[in-house]
Amino acid sequence: xxxxxxxxxxxxxxxxxxxxxxxxxxxxxxxxxxxxxxxxxxxxxxxxxxxxxxxxxxxxxxxxxxxxxxxxxxxxxxxxxxxxxxxxxxxxxxxxxxxxxxxxxxxxxxxxxxxxxxxxxxxxxxxxxxxxxxxxxxxxxxxxxxxxxxxxxxxxxxxxxxxxxxxxxxxxxxxxxxxxxxxxxxxxxxxxxxxxxxxxxxxxxxxxxxxxxxxxxxxxxxxxxxxxxxxxxxxxxxxxxxxxxxxxxxxxxxxxxxxxxxxxxxxxxxxxxxxxxxxxxxxxxxxxxxxxxxxxxxxxxxxxxxxxxxxxxxx
Ligand code: FAD
Ligand code: NAP
Numbered sequence: 001x002x003x004x005x006x007x008x009x010x011x012x013x014x015x016x017x018x019x020x021x022x023x024x025x026x027x028x029x030x031x032x033x034x035x036x037x038x039x040x041x042x043x044x045x046x047x048x049x050x051x052x053x054x055x056x057x058x059x060x061x062x063x064x065x066x067x068x069x070x071x072x073x074x075x076x077x078x079x080x081x082x083x084x085x086x087x088x089x090x091x092x093x094x095x096x097x098x099x100x101x102x103x104x105x106x107x108x109x110x111x112x113x114x115x116x117x118x119x120x121x122x123x124x125x126x127x128x129x130x131x132x133x134x135x136x137x138x139x140x141x142x143x144x145x146x147x148x149x150x151x152x153x154x155x156x157x158x159x160x161x162x163x164x165x166x167x168x169x170x171x172x173x174x175x176x177x178x179x180x181x182x183x184x185x186x187x188x189x190x191x192x193x194x195x196x197x198x199x200x201x202x203x204x205x206x207x208x209x210x211x212x213x214x215x216x217x218x219x220x221x222x223x224x225x226x227x228x229x230x231x232x233x234x235x236x237x238x239x240x241x242x243x244x245x246x247x248x249x250x251x252x253x254x255x256x257x258x259x260x261x262x263x264x265x266x267x268x269x270x271x272x273x274x275x276x277x278x279x280x281x282x283x284x285x286x287x288x289x290x291x292x293x294x295x296x297x298x299x300x301x302x303x304x305x306x307x308x309x310x311x312x313x314x315x
Contacts, residue, residue: 008106011034015274039060043060109277119202145229148236167193214229
């Protein structure tokens with residue numbers, strides 16, 4: 001028989017952990033399922049300096065502290081990869097790769113993952129110089145030259161992290177202006193180890209068969225082609241929503257993000273979505289945490305209503 005909870009939270013990033021904290025503190029039984037270690041994208045972040053309460057905190061440290069809080073009121077952490085949700089009205093059936101779990105309400109907090117650049121050599125040299133995580137792989141490139149592709153917060157923040165380890169960082173961006181927050185941009189422009197190649201696209205990752213040796217770059221204004229020598233290529237060209245398991249529910253938009261109302265409700269009663277997986281303006285730890293608090297509270301109200309309707313029907 002399937003295990004049963006009041007609430008299943010899918011994803012143990014900052015959003016999911018907050019929803020689990022709020023729902024369990026409201027005395028609901030909660031399972032928080034993740035296919036990896038709790039903490040989500042915070043585990044890929046070296047230093048966080050825009051989370052209130054901390055001048056600066058390491059991503060994995062904040063993840064651990066949030067986790068400790070999230071299970072403090074009885075929420076259970078369950079390891080598994082969610083493959084689908086079946087909406088059976090008042091009951092939702094959550095199927096993982098190894099189990100089936102029933103819940104009255106589900107909170108989807110599955111976040112997003114890195115987009116691939118989609119150029120020749122990227123896949124071939126994955127783990128051999130191509131990386132999507134400076135915190136995980138930066139140390140392999142001590143005193144070496146690396147390139148970073150992209151111009152958003154991730155690309156520039158991780159360039160700043162890498163510059164403390166490597167010999168040089170060359171940021172290759174397809175426009176002549178960065179998308180990253182101004183404060184981060186200013187720091188990168190002031191960093192002597194960080195260089196920029198503007199209006200340029202990486203069209204191939206080059207290597208000797210065993211490891212990356214550089215990237216081929218085309219200037220999109222002049223069509224001029226050049227090679228940038230590098231031992232590592234860090235790619236930060238945006239995010240993709242992790243919503244494949246929920247496609248059949250019809251709750252995603254044309255790009256795969258999940259729209260919700262202010263109560264974090266999706267178009268299906270009893271299914272909520274929070275954090276980066278939502279269709280939203282600002283994807284941050286603070287906004288994921290805010291969403292999680294709201295969802296935890298709304299789930300409580302939703303279940304109260306379910307129970308009171310049931311009681312009325314039985315009376
Ligand atoms: P996530 O943190 O992405 O967590 C989602 C979780 O869901 C993951 O643990 C994943 O394993 C799990 N999951 C996904 N699919 C399934 C499935 N099918 N079954 C089970 N589990 C599943 N924000 C800031 O505020 N400050 C920063 O300094 C900062 N730095 C960043 C640096 C980088 C490199 C990146 C990429 C992001 C950064 N962000 C930062 C953004 C911030 O990390 C995210 O906005 C935040 O983590 C989103 O939280 P979340 O809970 O929505 O999702
Ligand atoms: P992002 O903001 O979507 O930026 C992606 C960058 O990659 C953009 O500069 C984009 O160029 C470029 N790009 C996209 N597709 C490309 C392609 N095919 N080829 C070359 N370049 C391409 O993604 P992100 O930087 O990963 O950030 C994701 C979210 O996390 C954002 O909401 C961000 O604010 C948040 N985040 C926050 C922090 C922080 O608060 N400190 C740190 C990291 C991330 P264009 O600019 O031309 O579109």
